[in-house]
Amino acid sequence: MNQKKIEELLRKVKKGSLSIEKAVEELRELPFQDIGFAKIDHHRAVRKGFPEVIYCPGKSPDQIIRIINVMNDKGHNVLATRLDKNIYLKIINKIPTSEYNEIAKTFFIKNENIPKNPGKIIVVCAGTSDLPIAEEAYVTASVMGNKVLKFYDIGVAGIHRLFDKINELMKANVIIVVAGMEGALASVVGGLVNCPVIAVPTSVGYGASFGGLSALLTMLNSCASGVAVVNIDNGFGAGYIASLINSKIKK
Secondary structure, three states, X not given: OOHHHHHHHHHHHHHOOOOHHHHHHHHHOOOXXXXXXXXXXXXHHHHXXXXXXXXXXXXXXXXHHHHHHHHHHOOOOEEEEOOOHHHHXXXXXXXXXXXEEOOOOEEEEOOOOOOOOOOEEEEEEOOHHHHHHHHHHHHHHHHOOOEEEEEOOOOHHHOHHHHXXXXXXXXXXXXXXXXXXXXXXXXXXXXXXXXXXXXXEOOOOOHHHHHHHHHHHHHHXXXXXXEXXXXXXXXXXXXXXXXXXXXXXXX
């Protein structure tokens, strides 16, 4: 519940269209709402600028749907990550205004306007196999109010494809680089641009890539300045951080 909704409750009480008892009941859920298996943080948008995001793996379909419904009923913007398409199909009939990205497995309901951040975020993806993570970063940054461009399949195996986009890359406030295998693309981009680079190692690669550990270590050991690294396959985390950085840059 944000400040706007609190003010709306107070107006209703003053007008007599809402009882004090009902208003107190609504306000009781301001910090969080305990629904038994989860405590939904309704105050997150006030503190962070964006509501709590639902990470779906490990939750049952009924739990996911219940959390989505509670957040939607409270008027929050709802973003869920790693949502299986079969669960989405159960939801779509009840919430037809939702958006689902099948590649990223992200689910979004827009209930409130999100302030637009100036500037630009660019998502760079090394190969087609990295698309699910790149799309997760793209969707996250986009729904948080950013202009986001994406340049895919421009890894170091054909580095001329990256150089073809260098003029656009130089205009970005933040660049997210998603790569598996040895993860070299983040260092290359970091050495070319003058903005923060958020590197996302993916679990894509042959046996000795160790499920993304090889790319993670390469990115952590980057000699290029200005490269920060999130966890393996954490496109959501990269998109969120990129949005926070971009919101502080006034251009």
